[in-house]
Amino acid sequence: MTRTHRDDQRPAPLATDEPLEGHYFVSTYPPFSTWTADRVADAKRMLNRAPTASPDAAFGLYVHIPFCMKRCRYCYYLAYTGRSLEQIDGYLDTLVDELAIYRRSPALAERDLSFVYFGGGTPSLLHERSLARMIDRLQSIMPWSKAKEVTFECAPKTVNECKLRILKDSGVTRLSLGVQIMDDEVLRSNGRVHFVSDVEQAYAEIRKVGFPVVNIDLIVGLIGETDSTFFGSLDRVLGMQPDSVTIYQLEIPHNTPLYAALRCGGLDATPASWEEKRHRLAGAFARLEEHGYHVRSAYAAVRDPVRHPFVYQDAQYHGADLLGLGVSSFSYIDGVHFQNVTSNRAYVEKVRTGSCPIGRAYTLSDDERLVREFVLQLKLGRADAKYFSGKFGVDLRERFRRPLDQLARLGWLSADAQGITVTRVGLLRVDRLLANFYHRCHKNKQHS
Numbered sequence: 001m002t003r004t005h006r007d008d009q010r011p012a013p014l015a016t017d018e019p020l021e022g023h024y025f026v027s028t029y030p031p032f033s034t035w036t037a038d039r040v041a042d043a044k045r046m047l048n049r050a051p052t053a054s055p056d057a058a059f060g061l062y063v064h065i066p067f068c069m070k071r072c073r074y075c076y077y078l079a080y081t082g083r084s085l086e087q088i089d090g091y092l093d094t095l096v097d098e099l100a101i102y103r104r105s106p107a108l109a110e111r112d113l114s115f116v117y118f119g120g121g122t123p124s125l126l127h128e129r130s131l132a133r134m135i136d137r138l139q140s141i142m143p144w145s146k147a148k149e150v151t152f153e154c155a156p157k158t159v160n161e162c163k164l165r166i167l168k169d170s171g172v173t174r175l176s177l178g179v180q181i182m183d184d185e186v187l188r189s190n191g192r193v194h195f196v197s198d199v200e201q202a203y204a205e206i207r208k209v210g211f212p213v214v215n216i217d218l219i220v221g222l223i224g225e226t227d228s229t230f231f232g233s234l235d236r237v238l239g240m241q242p243d244s245v246t247i248y249q250l251e252i253p254h255n256t257p258l259y260a261a262l263r264c265g266g267l268d269a270t271p272a273s274w275e276e277k278r279h280r281l282a283g284a285f286a287r288l289e290e291h292g293y294h295v296r297s298a299y300a301a302v303r304d305p306v307r308h309p310f311v312y313q314d315a316q317y318h319g320a321d322l323l324g325l326g327v328s329s330f331s332y333i334d335g336v337h338f339q340n341v342t343s344n345r346a347y348v349e350k351v352r353t354g355s356c357p358i359g360r361a362y363t364l365s366d367d368e369r370l371v372r373e374f375v376l377q378l379k380l381g382r383a384d385a386k387y388f389s390g391k392f393g394v395d396l397r398e399r400f401r402r403p404l405d406q407l408a409r410l411g412w413l414s415a416d417a418q419g420i421t422v423t424r425v426g427l428l429r430v431d432r433l434l435a436n437f438y439h440r441c442h443k444n445k446q447h448s
């Protein structure tokens with residue numbers, strides 16, 4: 001078993017300023033814990049009126065496929081294992097019925113899709129026939145022929161040429177492969193079902209079928225990872241020449257098997273500290289840049305920012321509307337956030353009776369929309385002054401003077417007349433900085 005530290009040197013995990021456990025990644029604003037069931041009526045009212053956005057405003061679809069072969073130790077996503085083909089097909093039929101409900105609503109009846117994202121769970125787990133049928137049925141309700149980007153998440157052991165051809169023929173432009181690390185021992189210690197040879201086989205098939213953008217997801221700080229296994233793995237990934245490399249710093253949220261093991265002392269290696277993770281990520285970005293990649297956000301580097309965009313992320317960070325389908329999915333439409341119910345039984349039941357399966361919602365004020373876009377764009381490393389004065393009528397340096405001064409003194413960002421630029425050391429910890437810009441009532445709120 002690989003060890004990064006001796007067990008008797010293990011730090012007390014719950015008593016530091018940066019605890020090892022918890023969920024830090026900021027997906028949106030205000031934090032999810034502020035969304036409530038008593039606001040669901042607001043979301044339904046919004047769906048029942050004509051959209052205020054112009055018909056060509058960016059609008060995306062997220063489709064949640066919550067099935068996996070096996071649960072990874074660190075995973076906090078809603079995903080089920082061991083479901084039969086019949087159960088999975090039943091869920092896919094519900095997704096289609098859900099989309100039909102939204103298509104009938106005045107707010108979404110005429111909107112054209114500009115981006116689509118199939119995420120999970122493991123969308124590539126679907127059987128070929130189920131995949132083709134789901135895609136045909138979704139497209140017959142809301143076609144994505146005009147979309148700039150269609151992303152599909154894959155996990156190595158579940159990819160084959162037949163599925164990839166179905167995806168390519170149905171307009172998928174961006175494939176994202178969950179690799180995490182190119183080291184069999186570390187993969188096994190973290191409960192991944194695949195090995196390095198599965199990655200190599202899947203990647204060769206993906207390249208053979210040919211997609212405009214291929215992304216590889218990695219995690220820094222996996223249990224048992226060392227500098228040597230992390231950078232050795234990165235070099236193997238660089239050798240594969242993906243168009244995009246995404247590296248997430250390992251989080252240990254409370255609802256994961258990893259957290260349970262951490263609490264009861266059942267881990268055979270100490271998790272990397274945040275400082276170690278940032279150090280490795282900084283080294284990874286430097287190595288990616290040496291190989292000609294461009295750092296495009298706090299998490300990703302791409303070979304060519306023009307040819308290898310990530311529309312799903314950029315559009316959302318600039319206020320695009322997004323409809324999320326599936327159990328527990330999130331949406332943001334016309335300034336209203338809403339999330340589907342998180343129980344599959346309740347989700348299926350609501351859709352069966354023809355109602356939107358929304359469990360909690362939140363209507364943003366104009367100022368909350370401004371803060372939302374500002375903090376999300378900081379995750380890309382830059383907020384443009386002209387964009388914010390044009391869209392929201394604010395001068396960023398005046399609106400956020402105090403936190404900007406404080407964070408600039410720490411060397412984490414700089415502000416000038418053109419906008420706000422997050423420095424590299426700031427980018428490595430950006431999700432921890434964002435709360436400094438929140439409205440007082442949303443500070444210290446959970447992002448889950």
Ligand SMILES: C[S@@+](CC[C@H](N)C(=O)[O-])C[C@H]1O[C@@H](n2cnc3c(N)ncnc32)[C@H](O)[C@@H]1O
Pocket residue numbers: 074075076077119120121122153154155156177178179180217218219248249250251252253
């Ligand atoms: C839904 S998964 C991607 C597809 C597929 N399920 C897989 O794991 O290969 C999205 C990505 O989130 C990242 N991720 C999952 N759990 C994480 C955690 N606890 N900390 C950091 N990143 C995590 C992984 O890099 C993963 O590829």
Ligand code: SF4
Pocket residue numbers: 067068069070071072075076077079120121122155178
């Ligand atoms: S394969 Fe992906 S979604 Fe499934 S359990 Fe692992 S990390 Fe989570």
